[in-house]
Amino acid sequence: MKGKKNITIVEVGPRDGLQNIAHFIPTSKKAEIINKMVDAGEKQIEFSSFVHPEWIPQLADVEQLYDLIKDRKNVTYRALVANEKGLERAIAIGVKSVVWVVAATDRGNLDNVNMTTEQSLELVRRTGKRLGDTGVKLCGIIACALGDPLEGDVPVKTVIEVSEAFQEAGATDISLADTIGIANPQKVRQMVTQLVEALPHVNWGIHLHNILGLGMANALAAWESGIATFESSVAGLGGCPYAPHQGGNIATEELVYLMATLGVDTGIDLGKLLETRDFVRSVVQSPLP
């Protein structure tokens, strides 16, 4: 029980959660969800993604949604970008934080964006140059950082190389994603401990799934190993459809509760968050047309 006394939660439900819902949630409902998250005290929200609408039609309304979000002052809204066109769209509407996903394995990256890891990192480097002094923050997510479904364990050396490329491009926030949902407390501790030691100036985050109930056990192991930024989604929305055992992202409300029991401040009101969870469930189950 030796983790940091303050942690940051990055809410990824509006992006990672809603893109996994088969139907399109109306933009006004998405904004309502986000505004409730803010009311509960969430300070970092991955609100949508700038990808081609044909790839992910559920998030085709990213510009309209950004317009409807209130409280731009106290909350950071970040968006996923998947190519340079998406990056330009994000800059054009004034998004202040963009995130790139690069898989630690070529297999995972080819599967995700049809490029090798090195090709994606080249795009990350160009993004760093493009952002320059625009004031837009660059964040990195390393997919398959805790294991690859086919290649198995990923060497810490590989994760460090990808992290260094993100750092060189200007990213200080780098998140380790358990893309395929095969993390466990032992693996989390081993990987995080080595990374924190190797690159101590990175603000390390983690993106976990709740596979067969391991979500909070992995989160506890990550926190104890030095992770201070957690990606999660209200109601556990989202996650990986390819995981060997079904399970969504770790739920923000569970993470807030776990952290409260550890005496860790998240700045989030659990009661309001549980109301938000109920609202999210009602919207996702029966969206208004």
Next chain:
Amino acid sequence: MKGKKNITIVEVGPRDGLQNIAHFIPTSKKAEIINKMVDAGEKQIEFSSFVHPEWIPQLADVEQLYDLIKDRKNVTYRALVANEKGLERAIAIGVKSVVWVVAATDRGNLDNVNMTTEQSLELVRRTGKRLGDTGVKLCGIIACALGDPLEGDVPVKTVIEVSEAFQEAGATDISLADTIGIANPQKVRQMVTQLVEALPHVNWGIHLHNILGLGMANALAAWESGIATFESSVAGLGGCPYAPHQGGNIATEELVYLMATLGVDTGIDLGKLLETRDFVRSVVQSPLP
């Protein structure tokens, strides 16, 4: 990551799970569930309870059920008893293991069985004498061991006193129950570490609920602190209806998976257990009349 390399799982679904289902599950279906659990490798099963049928009509078929259970040789079937009449019924049909629940707080015990803790312990002592050399094993569960909903933290001294009374009556297996679902990793570690130190010859067990996702995080903390016996139920059936946040017992399949990732042997086949889970869900949702 320093727990024991072998653990015992006590499956409590047939008792704690099914008594919380409003309707009566046919005896043959209960036997089918239990036999599937055995096929998956479960070796200790709390199969039912000897309480007055008016209290818990869902378990009124305890004698008939025991008749239908196969494989009496390799599996220990234990039953809950709540009074001396129940104890005699258990002995009469040849049950080999009985379990008493005593709450660590008078409030909890009065609530549960309308007796003070000391009055229940007197019954436990009489049970110890009655069992004598019958070969029937006595197990103890300490309710509210990890906190009382009204009294808050329970002093470790109190839990030790109840444990000593169980020991004196002949119980070597004593389980700490998070009756109200308020345990957290920190609390689990503190309590278990002190108990293992104070009474090292007890075979300590723990009975956890999965409240707001904390189930496996608490199980991990318990295992690391020296717990080698876990009570759980397939599909997470059961749990406490009075818990502040809804949640069932920890699920056996999740525990088996967590332990497998830690290199801990449970003797249970996860694939078969997941099939058993699906079967349990199908029975509970639409029981045959």
